[in-house]
Amino acid sequence: MNLFKTSALSAVSVVVRILAMLGLNKVLAIYVGPGGYALVGQFQNFIQMVLSISGGAVNTGITKYTSQYYDNESKRISFWRAGMTITLIASVMTAVVVALISDHLAIFLLHDESYAGVFIWLSITLVLFALNNFFLAILNGRKEVVRYVACSIAGSVFSLIVTFVLVVKFGIYGAFVALATYQSMTFVVTVFLCYKSHWLSYTNFIGNADIGSFKALGLFAVMALTSAICVPLTHILIRNFLGSNFGLVSAGMWEALWRLSSTYLMVITSTLALYYLPRLSELKSNEEIKREIIRILKIVLPLVVVMGGVLYFFRGLIITLLFSTSFLPMENLLGWQLVGDTLKVVSWILGFVLTAKALWKQYVITEIFFSFSFYLLVMLFHPLGLKGAVVAHVVNYTIHLFAMFFILRKERIL
Numbered sequence: 001m002n003l004f005k006t007s008a009l010s011a012v013s014v015v016v017r018i019l020a021m022l023g024l025n026k027v028l029a030i031y032v033g034p035g036g037y038a039l040v041g042q043f044q045n046f047i048q049m050v051l052s053i054s055g056g057a058v059n060t061g062i063t064k065y066t067s068q069y070y071d072n073e074s075k076r077i078s079f080w081r082a083g084m085t086i087t088l089i090a091s092v093m094t095a096v097v098v099a100l101i102s103d104h105l106a107i108f109l110l111h112d113e114s115y116a117g118v119f120i121w122l123s124i125t126l127v128l129f130a131l132n133n134f135f136l137a138i139l140n141g142r143k144e145v146v147r148y149v150a151c152s153i154a155g156s157v158f159s160l161i162v163t164f165v166l167v168v169k170f171g172i173y174g175a176f177v178a179l180a181t182y183q184s185m186t187f188v189v190t191v192f193l194c195y196k197s198h199w200l201s202y203t204n205f206i207g208n209a210d211i212g213s214f215k216a217l218g219l220f221a222v223m224a225l226t227s228a229i230c231v232p233l234t235h236i237l238i239r240n241f242l243g244s245n246f247g248l249v250s251a252g253m254w255e256a257l258w259r260l261s262s263t264y265l266m267v268i269t270s271t272l273a274l275y276y277l278p279r280l281s282e283l284k285s286n287e288e289i290k291r292e293i294i295r296i297l298k299i300v301l302p303l304v305v306v307m308g309g310v311l312y313f314f315r316g317l318i319i320t321l322l323f324s325t326s327f328l329p330m331e332n333l334l335g336w337q338l339v340g341d342t343l344k345v346v347s348w349i350l351g352f353v354l355t356a357k358a359l360w361k362q363y364v365i366t367e368i369f370f371s372f373s374f375y376l377l378v379m380l381f382h383p384l385g386l387k388g389a390v391v392a393h394v395v396n397y398t399i400h401l402f403a404m405f406f407i408l409r410k411e412r413i414l
Contacts, residue, residue, distance in 0.1 A: 012149060018263055020156040025259070027164055029324040032172045034252030038239055041255035042109045043176050045232030047122065052228030054094040054130040055087030059137035060277070060355055061220030065213075066141025067278040081209035082217055083134060091130040099123040109236070110176075118176035128184035135190050138199070141278060147193050152270075154189040158182045219360045226364045230371035238378050242389060250386050256323055257330050257390070261341050263322070264307050268300055268345055272352060280356035286413045289353060293414070296349055304345050308338040333390045340393035343401050350404035353413060362407050370400050 028037060062083045069075040098105070102119035106112060132151075139148040162182045166174030194200045235258075243251035276296060283289050311318060315334050319327050354363040374396045381388030381395075408414040 012153070016153045017156045017266055020160040023160050024163055025256075025322045026324070027167050028175060029327065031167050032175060033249075034256065034326060035248040036172045036175075037252035037255045037259075038243060038248050039110055039172065040175055040179070041239060041252075041258070042236055043118070043179055045235050046105070046109055047179060048232045049229055050094055050098060050122065050126065051129055051133065052225055054091035054126055055083075055089075055134065057090075057221040057224035057228060058083050058086050058217040059133055060224055061217040062134065062137040063141040063277060064220070064281045064356065065216065066138055067143070067281045070142070075213075077204050077207075078209045078213040079217065080138065080204055081207050082213035083137075084205040085209065086214075086217065086221070087130050087134050088127070091127045095123040095126040098126070115173065115176060118173065118180055121177050122180035125181050125184035128187040132183050132187035132190050135187075135194060135200075139194070142199070143278060144197075147197075150193055151186065151190045154193075155183060155186040158185050158189075220355075223355060223360050223363045223367075226367045230367050234371040234375050237375050238389065241375075241378060241382075242386065245382060246386055253327065253330055253333075253386060254389050256327050257333055257337055260311075260319070260322065260330070260334075261337055264311055265304075265341060265345065267307075268304060269348075272296075272300075272348065276349075276352055277356055280352060286411070289357075289413050293349060293353070297346065300345060300349065301342075304342050308342060312338055333387055336387065336390035336394055340390065340397050343394065343397035347397055347401045347404050350401070350408055350414075353408060354404075357411075359407075359411065366400070366403055366407070370396060370403075373399070 028040065032040065062079060065079040066076060069079070098119055102116040102123070103113055105119050106114070106116040110118075136148060136151060139151070159178070159182045162185070163175060163178040166178045168174070170177070191200075239251045239255065242254055276292075279292060280289060283292060312334060315331050316328065319330055319334075323330075351363075351366075353359070354366075374392060377392035377396055378389050381391045384391060405414065
């Protein structure tokens with residue numbers, strides 16, 4: 001499937017996800033407000049970390065090797081069996097730990113021990129969360145984009161319905177429970193959509209796998225765990241810093257600004273995940289990779305600039321539609337955020353090569369360094385107020401872009 005067909009199908013999923021986001025943002029804005037956004041962001045970041053620890057760290061590797069060994073069934077099945085073993089063991093162990101320390105997590109992340117129950121809900125559904133992401137990784141690697149998009153749409157619809165019902169009935173506690181459980185329902189849909197696929201067989205996932213598969217997935221686990229821990233943890237620390245210095249409402253403004261970025265960048269990130277990573281994994285020579293990078297940049301960069309321009313021009317209307325009038329102070333910060341987002345997309349396009357080619361040492365070092373530097377830059381620019389956080393975003397990704405370019409030049413890819 002080529003880039004344009006993938007983009008078209010991805011766009012359908014993105015439109016549904018954006019509509020779902022619109023509904024969720026309005027519900028959360030009405031029932032929890034800017035301060036509640038900060039807490040919701042904390043919990044979402046924790047879920048990201050837990051899912052990676054629960055086996056999700058190998059999913060990028062599953063996508064890569066499913067695509068790479070499309071014509072070698074024995075190798076492909078070996079990777080699936082290794083991935084399933086890691087996912088089941090890791091998710092069960094993580095679920096037990098989360099349940100045992102739920103009180104401490106509630107106090108540290110949500111500042112209220114009464115929220116301990118939401119971590120119990122998360123631990124109960126964690127295995128299904130992990131398995132859903134595992135099967136989605138296989139669909140991505142097999143380039144079954146239609147099924148992948150259908151599962152993504154189902155997840156968006158479930159998240160909207162479940163969150164709406166629980167938030168209206170139970171407030172912010174309901175929002176936490178919805179975030180902790182909706183993907184377990186999506187897992188049922190994923191299995192249903194893949195039920196008649198010949199690859200969804202018990203023997204493909206349960207059985208012996210060669211040690212090489214475990215070692216290869218281990219490298220991707222190191223990369224994914226680094227990203228999954230560093231990025232959400234950095235956001236948690238930044239949110240705590242902003243809340244301590246400027247108040248929880250300001251932290252919620254920053255969280256809403258970050259969500260707005262994620263929403264309009266979905267069309268880019270979804271396409272990169274569906275098309276670009278499997279494509280890079282197939283390419284053998286550095287010259288082929290270079291041509292693919294340039295081709296993607298020529299398509300993606302103008303698209304990001306145009307979307308950012310539209311968003312900036314209609315920023316007041318969009319913020320009011322997606323959130324509420326209480327979030328309008330974000331208008332003064334959006335320009336800086338959009339510049340940082342543009343730099344981030346270009347950095348991602350270069351950085352995907354590190355993942356596709358398993359350049360794990362470079363990936364781990366840069367991920368740790370730039371996560372830590374983001375937090376330091378937020379503190380450095382804090383005299384600017386909340387604006388300092390978005391200025392830090394721009395500076396951090398400017399340096400990150402130069403670092404990615406330097407690494408790929410050193411690897412003789414650029």
